Amino acid sequence: QKEVEQDPGPLSVPEGAIVSLNCTYSNSAFQYFMWYRQYSRKGPELLMYTYSSGNKEDGRFTAQVDKSSKYISLFIRDSQPSDSATYLCAMSQSNYQLIWGAGTKLIIKP
Amino acid sequence: DAMVIQNPRYQVTQFGKPVTLSCSQTLNHNVMYWYQQKSSQAPKLLFHYYDKDFNNEADTPDNFQSRRPNTSFCFLDIRSPGLGDAAMYLCATSRFSGRAVNVLTFGAGSRLTVL
Numbered sequence: 001q002k003e004v005e006q007d008p009g010p011l012s013v014p015e016g017a018i019v020s021l022n023c024t025y026s027n028s029a030f031q032y033f034m035w036y037r038q039y040s041r042k043g044p045e046l047l048m049y050t051y052s053s054g055n056k057e058d059g060r061f062t063a064q065v066d067k068s069s070k071y072i073s074l075f076i077r078d079s080q081p082s083d084s085a086t087y088l089c090a091m092s093q094s095n096y097q098l099i100w101g102a103g104t105k106l107i108i109k110p
Numbered sequence: 111d112a113m114v115i116q117n118p119r120y121q122v123t124q125f126g127k128p129v130t131l132s133c134s135q136t137l138n139h140n141v142m143y144w145y146q147q148k149s150s151q152a153p154k155l156l157f158h159y160y161d162k163d164f165n166n167e168a169d170t171p172d173n174f175q176s177r178r179p180n181t182s183f184c185f186l187d188i189r190s191p192g193l194g195d196a197a198m199y200l201c202a203t204s205r206f207s208g209r210a211v212n213v214l215t216f217g218a219g220s221r222l223t224v225l
Contacts, residue, residue: 008150042219043202043218088152098155098212100152
């Protein structure tokens with residue numbers, strides 16, 4: 001069993017839809033949770049991070065952590081074609097070594 | 111702009127012909143990482159340098175070597191590339207202090223093709 005599981009997609013939704021991206025994990029010691037966005041032929045860039053449980057909102061993006069279920073989510077409201085990318089979750093126990101999901105490819109159709 | 115620069119962006123090599131990929135950073139970060147990323151897979155950490163300390167992942171093949179001649183530059187050497195080494199190679203940096211979240215800044219990647 002992988003430490004971090006993420007559905008590779010692709011996930012295709014119409015413009016304006018609410019998108020939900022998810023990861024599950026097995027290590028209950030993880031405390032740092034991150035979402036990176038990777039455009040085609042580019043390196044990943046940090047989108048959001050949360051520490052421990054709870055929600056964090058930044059514009060159209062909301063990150064949620066449910067430690068009891070070992071489940072994290074990224075919600076995108078009012079999705080735009082420019083949001084089309086691969087979204088990678090990453091998490092860490094020590095704030096040092098990151099464990100990565102395989103990424104979910106998101107396609108927003110105009 | 112401060113950034114992480116990888117060269118070359120695209121590298122084509124023949125089976126068994128050595129390859130060197132380079133990474134430079136102007137962020138003055140103390141940690142540098144090399145990741146291998148294959149299609150639809152999680153990035154796989156090959157090595158990282160924490161200041162001057164070199165850290166090799168246990169499952170990184172001996173075929174892969176790395177050098178960090180100074181704090182700004184890092185190289186990935188693949189001594190005898192095989193077909194299975196075709197991938198995107200990502201360099202990343204971070205300023206790890208143990209207090210703030212360890213945020214990685216990635217370069218655009220070097221895509222390696224092995225013929």
